[in-house]
Amino acid sequence: MSMGSPGCEHTAYSPLYISHPHSDARMAWLDEADDIKPPRSLLGLPELSWTGVYLPRNNILAMEENPWVLRMTESPAAPPSRTLEVSQAKPGQTQTPPYEMEGQVEEHCLEQVQTMVESEVLKDVDTACKLLNIAPDPLEWSCVHVQKWLLWTEHLYRLPQVSTLFQEMNGRDLCSMTEADFRQRTLQFGDMLYANLDIWRSAAAMKERCPPEDRKSAADDDCWSDLIRNYPSQPIHLWQFLRELLLKPHDDSRCIRWLNKEKGIFKIEDSALVARLWGIRKNRPAMNYDKLSRSIRQYYKKGIIRKPDVSRRLVYQFVKPV
DNA sequence: TAACAGGACGTGG
């Protein structure tokens, strides 16, 4: 059922492409190239485990023999529109009629929007970093980190499995690729991947330029910058991971959501996907909901998570809500 | 049939 023709649903995630010329930053990185040691030993797992992982958008896949491996499906999502400039953060939101504006006002508005967009981008990047346990700066990524980022991007944009096409590449290799290189390697998904990598690089450059305390809504951002600051983080707990998924700024995946945030009640909408994401985070390709839920149940005794008073399928409750 | 509960045991940091 619901194999759904592509395009009938929203292809919601907007890449929020920042059109910064970042050649300067790129040169700067190149200069520092010698000093950077990729944190290779962070994930002591054989990199083989990640071959061919595909995160399904909807829970459509058959996962008989090897749940991680899935064939290349034909284009599930429309390629993202490149080069959005800063025109629309979200469709249907704050549409301003530019033609009625004085030049100055317009410029001011643009600046505001850009700031907003930048902060959103940074949030997204921070979130992804935490969920994947990778550094914000692609140049620091090991091969494993690159694979994780690709899996995440596949997941976000509903791409078919492209991660296998980038094996043995670390972040530096990835960053040295041109847009044409990407296109050559992944056909129609090349510009999408390139654009997204660009976003990350821009975000890293932004972080470089203005440290977190300069940015607005420090209180709001606190937890995230905190999380990033802790990178490389200690082994994350499942309950933390779930909470972070729930607090994700753009939870476009909707694999998990609050039913009652105040009471800490949440529902796992896509158990297979949540389990996969957890598996990615912990480098456990064989993770599934059966095992994940067993771990959740261990929390009953510890008083971290429980079933709500009215027990419902896939619904849990944090004992101490955020 | 998938989710749920929880025992038993292994494992890796």
Added chain:
DNA sequence: CCACGTCCTGTTA
């Protein structure tokens, strides 16, 4: 040691 990960038996909606 601890927080799972794995596997399992049996129950429930």
